[in-house]
Amino acid sequence: MGGAKAESVRRPGRPGADTPAVPKEQNILLRGLEAFAELGYDRASARELARRLGVSHNFINDRYGSKAAFWRAVVDSAMGAQLSSMPPVDPSADDAEQLRQFITGLYRTSVDTPLLGRIFVDEFSRDTERLDYVYERYIGPTLQTVVPSIDRLVASGRMAPVPMDVLFFAILGPISGMLEVPLARRLGRSEAESPEQLTATAELLATLVVNGLLATGSGGH
Numbered sequence: 001m002g003g004a005k006a007e008s009v010r011r012p013g014r015p016g017a018d019t020p021a022v023p024k025e026q027n028i029l030l031r032g033l034e035a036f037a038e039l040g041y042d043r044a045s046a047r048e049l050a051r052r053l054g055v056s057h058n059f060i061n062d063r064y065g066s067k068a069a070f071w072r073a074v075v076d077s078a079m080g081a082q083l084s085s086m087p088p089v090d091p092s093a094d095d096a097e098q099l100r101q102f103i104t105g106l107y108r109t110s111v112d113t114p115l116l117g118r119i120f121v122d123e124f125s126r127d128t129e130r131l132d133y134v135y136e137r138y139i140g141p142t143l144q145t146v147v148p149s150i151d152r153l154v155a156s157g158r159m160a161p162v163p164m165d166v167l168f169f170a171i172l173g174p175i176s177g178m179l180e181v182p183l184a185r186r187l188g189r190s191e192a193e194s195p196e197q198l199t200a201t202a203e204l205l206a207t208l209v210v211n212g213l214l215a216t217g218s219g220g221h
Contacts, residue, residue, distance in 0.1 A: 028053055028063075032074040037115035040122045041071060041130065072133060078116040079138050082109045095149040096158065100210045102146045103171055107202035110175045117179045143168065153214070160216035170213065174205045 023031070035044045035052050046067055050057045064070040086105040089098050110117055123131050143164070150167070153159035162170070178184075178201060190197070 023054060026077075028055075029074050029077040032070060033078055033115045033119070036071060036074060037118040041067075068130070071130065075116070075119070075134065076137075078113055082113045082116065083138075083142070085109050085112065089145070095152045095156075096210060096214060098149045099146060099153070099213070100206055102149075103209055104203050104206035106171070107175060107178065107205055108199055111178050111198045111202060114179045117175060121176070139168075159214055162213070162216070167213075171209060174209060178202065178205070 031053050032049065035049055039048070044067075046060055047057055049067070049070070050059055053059065060067060060070045064073055086109050087101070089101045089105070091098070093101065120134065123134060150159065150162075154161050178198070
């Protein structure tokens, strides 16, 4: 991630021929994602971020306003990519199938954004404004898309009432099974899973979770 330092602010006039260009925005956000995922927010100092980005020490403040604002930009970029790649849930499908489709899509896209998952694991244990930001902007609205199906499953007796916190961790917990690769390999996962194998893993986990939720209903066995 090294390289020549780049000027964070252009002075009036033409830049010198030997002045290095600032990295492209997507590269900046990706390197920021890697840094926050590896170090966590507190350990990712402005100096360390600048070193990894290959920019001057005041670049983040000049471009984004603060480290906190840069963190939000990084999360927005990664979450936007994940949510846009989630396949739509078929509104004509049975409620249980809609729940399965939602969870499967969540798991499949989480495989494509493991660094974001690591950031969230760290942030979920901290009572901060960053957690407020993630919850209000992403977690709450995303959960609301599947709440109507869950409400109908509960009303029909196919699923027992489950507190939202329990439901959230029941759904989110298995994602670690796809992200914690070193442990998964020790448990028997192959060294290099193909996209098809990862998809199959996501679908299997989703089926297990949905079947478990439905088994708590009055008609479960």
